[in-house]
Amino acid sequence: MLDAKFARFAAVILGLCFAASAHASLLTKCLKWLDKKEMSAMKFESKFKVPNSEALAPTEPEIYVPVEVRTDSRGSRGLFAREAIAEATIIGRDGGTVVTSTADAPIRTVAVLIGPGLLLAPNDYDNLEPLWFINHSCDSNAARIGGLVYVAKRNIAANEEITLDYSPLISEHGDWKLQCECGSANCRKMITSKDWQNPELQQKLWPEWLPFIQEKIRR
Numbered sequence: 068m069l070d071a072k073f074a075r076f077a078a079v080i081l082g083l084c085f086a087a088s089a090h091a092s093l094l095t096k097c098l099k100w101l102d103k104k105e106m107s108a109m110k111f112e113s114k115f116k117v118p119n120s121e122a123l124a125p126t127e128p129e130i131y132v133p134v135e136v137r138t139d140s141r142g143s144r145g146l147f148a149r150e151a152i153a154e155a156t157i158i159g160r161d162g163g164t165v166v167t168s169t170a171d172a173p174i175r176t177v178a179v180l181i182g183p184g185l186l187l188a189p190n191d192y193d194n195l196e197p198l199w200f201i202n203h204s205c206d207s208n209a210a211r212i213g214g215l216v217y218v219a220k221r222n223i224a225a226n227e228e229i230t231l232d233y234s235p236l237i238s239e240h241g242d243w244k245l246q247c248e249c250g251s252a253n254c255r256k257m258i259t260s261k262d263w264q265n266p267e268l269q270q271k272l273w274p275e276w277l278p279f280i281q282e283k284i285r286r
């Protein structure tokens with residue numbers, strides 16, 4: 068059984084892990100370690116939850132194509148296509164709990180921006196839905212449109228990992244950074260909350276920026 072003391076300890080460890088490296092694979096290792104510590108009692112009700120948040124985003128995520136969470140060649144968990152997915156196919160629709168901050172969350176880094184000052188967080192940090200396992204790639208094959216809908220940007224082969232560009236997921240949110248080792252030819256090495264200011268990325272990722280970021284870019 069997990070007690071509150073361990074929950075706090077685990078949150079600190081995860082925070083340290085992420086702060087130390089800001090690297091996705093290390094975070095995955097931390098998550099694996101926590102899995103072993105039976106985090107099943109870590110049910111969490113954020114004090115930052117937005118009242119009537121169902122009006123802003125669906126509570127339950129949905130997936131429309133066969134996918135599964137697998138461990139990739141680097142030892143990180145990721146979301147993979149079980150069958151080929153054609154370009155423009157809707158992969159899924161996000162859902163979760165809308166919060167204004169993840170400062171009190173057990174795993175602070177698992178949340179995505181859906182609007183100015185609004186983040187979508189998992190309903191249950193101990194039982195993450197598959198869409199939360201989509202890793203970043205600087206040459207991503209999927210896009211998150213309007214902050215909620217996941218679409219294939221090109222044909223995705225069976226057994227290929229589904230990836231997103233994280234820059235639009237966290238644009239203008241604090242000083243968030245991710246050191247990237249995605250291995251793609253166009254890897255940017257560092258992904259940050261300020262990437263929306265990069266003219267090349269503004270164009271390349273245009274459909275993926277949230278509407279309020281698109282307005283900023285247009286100005």
Ligand SMILES: [Zn+2]
Pocket residue numbers: 204205206247248249250251253254255256
């Ligand atoms: Zn990269």
